[in-house]
Amino acid sequence: MQYRIQENCKNIDWLAVYRVLQEAGMASHTLEETQKAFENSYRVVFVFDKDLLMGVGRAISDGSYEAGIFDVAVLPDYRGKKIGKLIMAELHKGLPNINVILYAKPEAQSFYKKIGYSKMLTGMAKFAREDRMREKGYTD
Numbered sequence: 001m002q003y004r005i006q007e008n009c010k011n012i013d014w015l016a017v018y019r020v021l022q023e024a025g026m027a028s029h030t031l032e033e034t035q036k037a038f039e040n041s042y043r044v045v046f047v048f049d050k051d052l053l054m055g056v057g058r059a060i061s062d063g064s065y066e067a068g069i070f071d072v073a074v075l076p077d078y079r080g081k082k083i084g085k086l087i088m089a090e091l092h093k094g095l096p097n098i099n100v101i102l103y104a105k106p107e108a109q110s111f112y113k114k115i116g117y118s119k120m121l122t123g124m125a126k127f128a129r130e131d132r133m134r135e136k137g138y139t140d
């Protein structure tokens, strides 16, 4: 099936983005915060089936050697159709020779491993709120 990919925030329905994240259990910020995060990102990817937004992802970067990928999610009915892989490939296209880090829920780790990601032994994080630390599963 042919899907439409958009790589900018023009005319994006932020409620639709929020819904995709919500369906993935990842809507832990307000709609306004979500919009700001995507608008301030280095790269964004939105995937549509006709007019339906069903996949999203974004990367922040210094544009030189470091980047982070966040908010990668696909609507449940569209999972398992390589759309997650497509989102990651589109994000990576704009990050040549750049290291990428990301948070991966335990259930998503195999997905990331399949596209070349490895677990880090050196990662540390400082979260803005305790509940954000818990929701990401980092309890060490």
Ligand SMILES: CC(C)(COP(=O)(O)OP(=O)(O)OC[C@H]1O[C@@H](n2cnc3c(N)ncnc32)[C@H](O)[C@@H]1OP(=O)(O)O)[C@@H](O)C(=O)NCCC(=O)NCCS
Residues within 6 Å of the ligand: 024, 025, 026, 071, 072, 073, 074, 075, 078, 079, 080, 081, 082, 083, 084, 085, 086, 103, 104, 105, 107, 108, 109, 110, 111, 114
């Ligand atoms: C994780 C997610 C983005 C993957 O998207 P998707 O479109 O379903 O994945 P794809 O169809 O592109 O899968 C690509 C490959 O990863 C595998 N894969 C996908 N999700 C997987 C999972 N949860 N566990 C194990 N393997 C998985 C697929 O089998 C496929 O393998 P193949 O290339 O050998 O056939 C999607 O399932 C999702 O939105 N999940 C909920 C939100 C989430 O966990 N996001 C990640 C943030 S931590």
